[in-house]
Amino acid sequence: MKFNNRNVYISPKAKIGYNVKIGDNTIIYDNVIIGDNTIICNDCVLGEPLNEYYHNDKYHNPVLEIGANSLIRSHCIFYAGSKIGDGLTTGHHVTVRENTIAGINCQFGTNCDIQGSCRLGNYVKMQSSVIVGQGSLIGNYVFLYPYVVLTNDPTPPSNTLAGVSIDDFSVITTGTIVLPDTQIGKHSLVAANSAVSGHFTDDSFIAGNPARCVSKLSKTPFFDWETHKRHYPWPKNFKRGMPWNEIGFDKWNK
Amino acid sequence: MKFNNRNVYISPKAKIGYNVKIGDNTIIYDNVIIGDNTIICNDCVLGEPLNEYYHNDKYHNPVLEIGANSLIRSHCIFYAGSKIGDGLTTGHHVTVRENTIAGINCQFGTNCDIQGSCRLGNYVKMQSSVIVGQGSLIGNYVFLYPYVVLTNDPTPPSNTLAGVSIDDFSVITTGTIVLPDTQIGKHSLVAANSAVSGHFTDDSFIAGNPARCVSKLSKTPFFDWETHKRHYPWPKNFKRGMPWNEIGFDKWNK
């Protein structure tokens, strides 16, 4: 049904893995490397050249590497000069700029805008319409919900950028703005529609505008709707698609 | 000018109505049914296969039904397995996932992201960049303004979803986050940039973060800018494109 090779362009300088499928109208430019069994859907552009391309006759497209067993849905753009680990899943209309380095099993939801020059760990799960500003540092097993923005401009408009960092297992919920230079420790939760600034230790529950640490997350009475047990730290109660799926978090964590 | 049939692909298993126009580079997969006089613009994908397609050789694409007299603008994606009534109008870059059931005369603005497994009534009008989470129930004559999010995850990340419901004639304004399991009654209004949680009766004016019912909407002094009359309940004062356009709401409502 799909993958009829209609109007597909693949540069002779791209390296396409075994059993890769490429959708109609998709274009893959020089020096793109795609891992085995990856699926690229329709109307995508991979290896989009950097600005320099338009001004420099001797431009050489940097390598874009997309790992194996990934699924990139339609109408996405990935610039040259990024490296994304195996097992990426994207929604539609995603933009990923240059110098994005991401680990394995990440998810970039529909309309996400990854602005480049950022580092993402493994299992970073972004829902729809997340904006990741340049200079962001995201750990492992981090969840970002719709319309979260990781900003970087301390005195808009600035000459300098001050990216944010979000450490392992933390969850930023819908509509939250993480202000420049903010640092959020491990196993923290930010409530919806917050504006967060400052440095927060591990296990913080953060809420408000301006947001503050309301309580230790593990001591805050958030209960799972099914089991009625304390939900946080969430890895003890959520395992779908996680590496502790089989054995549980506590055993895996050792 | 448009509709030159350039690089269009239509599955032989699709059923295209009378006088349907299809824009360049658009692809229509198996088992899509399009009603008469509908216009599909450029660069769209209709009947996008579900995840199972990538893993199951015997996959059968579920039916996507789009009603008559609709206008789907460019760069939209509709998955297989949804049913949308007559008179749909979309903006650009809209994504509609599977199991979306919508009534007649709906509007999905530019960049809307309808995540599927949701029910929408008739005349649901979404402006740009609305996100409708799975499990949402939206009544008839509901307006959703830009950057409204209907969420569904009570303890992020959760194993269970708890969708929201918004009843007939209610209006959710710009940037509001409707938190999981929220129920908003008929003829209510939510102020811009609210974060709404809980159950609200009919005729509520809801505002704040966290939002509360501030007053009965019909008793709240919101006046039309032209007529200086009380504006709510809005159907008495707004009729453009509504079924009471000719005879007025009171007569129509009987």
Place this chain on the structure above:
Amino acid sequence: MKFNNRNVYISPKAKIGYNVKIGDNTIIYDNVIIGDNTIICNDCVLGEPLNEYYHNDKYHNPVLEIGANSLIRSHCIFYAGSKIGDGLTTGHHVTVRENTIAGINCQFGTNCDIQGSCRLGNYVKMQSSVIVGQGSLIGNYVFLYPYVVLTNDPTPPSNTLAGVSIDDFSVITTGTIVLPDTQIGKHSLVAANSAVSGHFTDDSFIAGNPARCVSKLSKTPFFDWETHKRHYPWPKNFKRGMPWNEIGFDKWNK
């Protein structure tokens, strides 16, 4: 690498300047005028016809004029009937509707949605995902950060629109909603995640929900992270891409 003229359609009634480059799968309809040295990337639609096209056999596509030395990135849609000055730069997935009049050296970030019937001055810099409602008036050297919305509907849903105005050198930061009929004077700053309503004089620092003028911006202690000098009025400290880049703002301003 790019610009191989694959699946490009250009109306014989379009006027394409000297040294213009057009990406694959892009379509340019009647009466589009593109200035010299402009680059249009892949999968764009320029001169998209207005609604009337679908109903009027004698429809004539109004002129869309895009200035010289512009860069329009992939998957953008520009409607017929707008005029954009020289030096435009866009991100991806941008939508610009009819009757948008913009000056020189503007920037429309990825996923921006310019809804038409609006006026933008010179050097208006929108980051990603800004929504500009109909009736908006934006001055010169204005910065709009991600998820800013310029609204226009005073009593949703309204029969009348009341656009906002933002005067020269003002900066609206991330996630702010500018409510209908709001007027923001020159050299003002709106804090992130505000909901702004009312009329504000020049040099206001505006914050909150509902937002108020907290202080005179030039008297507010915001310091540049590198120089530790007062940052506002920002043109004294930020010159990248600005016409005062060489000589400094004070000299240029005379």
